[in-house]
Amino acid sequence: xxxxxxxxxxLSVFKGAPVELKCNYSYxxxxxxxxxxxxxxxxxxxxxxxxxxxxxxxxTADLNKGETSFHLKKPFAQEEDSAMYYCALSGSGGSNYKLxxxxxxxxxxxx
Amino acid sequence: GAGVSQTPSNKVTEKGKYVELxxxxxxxxxxxxxxxxxxxxxxxxxxxxxxxxxxxxxxxPNDRFFAVRPEGSVSTLKIQRTERGDSAVYLxxxxxxxxxxxxxxxxxxxxxxx
Numbered sequence: 105x106x107x108x109x110x111x112x113x114x115l116s117v118f119k120g121a122p123v124e125l126k127c128n129y130s131y132x133x134x135x136x137x138x139x140x141x142x143x144x145x146x147x148x149x150x151x152x153x154x155x156x157x158x159x160x161x162x163x164t165a166d167l168n169k170g171e172t173s174f175h176l177k178k179p180f181a182q183e184e185d186s187a188m189y190y191c192a193l194s195g196s197g198g199s200n201y202k203l204x205x206x207x208x209x210x211x212x213x214x215x
Numbered sequence: 216g217a218g219v220s221q222t223p224s225n226k227v228t229e230k231g232k233y234v235e236l237x238x239x240x241x242x243x244x245x246x247x248x249x250x251x252x253x254x255x256x257x258x259x260x261x262x263x264x265x266x267x268x269x270x271x272x273x274x275x276p277n278d279r280f281f282a283v284r285p286e287g288s289v290s291t292l293k294i295q296r297t298e299r300g301d302s303a304v305y306l307x308x309x310x311x312x313x314x315x316x317x318x319x320x321x322x323x324x325x326x327x328x329x
Binding site: 147205206 | 218219246248250255256257258259260263270271274306310315316317318319320321322323
């Protein structure tokens with residue numbers, strides 16, 4: 105069975121501080137990992153995916169297969185980063201359509 | 216361009232009633248998905264359509280739930296004999312052919328069963 109765990113329901117940081125949102129997963133195989141974000145009163149949208157290895161809005165995430173983690177990081181948080189963040193995984197190959205989400209972490213960046 | 220749209224945005228119904236939730240995917244997106252998000256949870260997969268057919272309906276919780284996509288575009292999620300536990304936000308997503316892992320979500324329909 106595939107599972108995604110986000111241990112922090114809430115995370116609060118000050119503007120300019122580093123931020124790390126934790127994500128651990130369980131999957132027997134080679135999953136694809138994603139971070140989705142939902143800003144206030146907006147729809148869920150893809151932030152980044154591990155195979156792209158790109159930085160979006162200053163966020164990066166590295167897949168650590170040994171620790172089965174995919175933590176999201178940003179060195180200097182901004183107030184506009186305040187949102188709900190969901191880590192998700194999908195299987196590889198024929199099962200890559202089924203996203204399994206964590207429960208989410210609500211990030212608040214204080215001025 | 217226009218994103219995924221869902222109607223209604225909110226639906227209040229009474230226990231035992233029948234409801235239909237509609238999803239209009241992005242034009243050209245052959246794959247369509249339904250998810251359910253209960254309070255305090257992440258979205259949970261319900262069903263996946265490729266074209267007109269349901270390729271995977273393993274996430275539907277029971278036979279009260281049914282979804283159709285007769286012309287390969289608009290989809291309707293149907294819930295019979297609603298129960299209070301069905302209260303949730305129902306999300307629809309769509310994706311391009313061959314890019315199922317990149318899903319674009321709609322705003323959701325918030326269903327409240329009294």
